Amino acid sequence: MGTIDFAPLFRSTVGFDRLFDLLDGAARFEAADDYPPYNIEKTGEDAYRITMAVAGFEPDELSITTQPNLLVVAGQKAKQDNVQYLHHGLATRAFEHRFDLADYVRVKDANLENGLLSVDLVRELPEAMKPRKIQIGQAQQPKAIEAKAADSQPEETKKAA
Template sequence: MIDFTPLFRSTVGFDRLSDLLDDAMRYEPADNYPPYNIEKTGEDAYRITMAVAGFAPEDISITAQPNLLVVAGRKPGRDHVQYLHHGLAMRAFERRFELADYVQVKGANLENGLLSVELARELPEMMKPRTIQIGGASQPTTIEAQPSGSQKAA
């Protein structure tokens, strides 16, 4: 077991980081069905693409929760079929994706057997970088918002 105590001595408000590291240490290999890709499509934009051939939009559910995306699929009425050869998986599945803070699901599309889920990270104004002016005894301290994408040293 790895001791992360030195890391936590220099952090404030990262209790969730501790939980994520603990979860990662207890990782159990999961089923690899269906296969998927995670792409970075922009500075704060991402796409998850899953191979779900044979599933219709009504067979798939996408649920977004705080810091979690759950994609599940189920083909109804396949239990009574007698296969001579069963090579196409099309079995029920559930995939869970841990999302970083402020990552939102923007939309989903199913085309040619590929399910694409668009994600974007949107920081609230209060979380964006800002400049802190240091005042003296006779000058009050002021805080100014910085334009997005630029950072100045205070």
């Protein structure tokens, strides 16, 4: 699969470097990111949930780490020394999965139940970033123009004042 050249877009956009990096990374998607299987769902206007199938992992064998615009979920199964498998079909290998997060998305909660790890995310825009309506007012005339307007009034109007 070829890569996409974003150079023409760089000439007409400002501040979208991170978006282009994300698109470029998506083009190089690796099959290794498929383990463990996961779902991403939208649960509300600004709420999301990532659910990962981590059967066989205990809560202390999983870690969830957040960094700016990044969520890292990792698992490392504890070594079991005196277990002899006749068939070892459960995939409990170590993993690390990275999720790129949009600005102002934070982890709200995480739960492990029935082999499913659920990570709830919420987007909280700062008050300064929320849309607001701007009132349109009338600009005041400069004082010099008002003075000239007063001088140009008819004599009758000036005497009445």
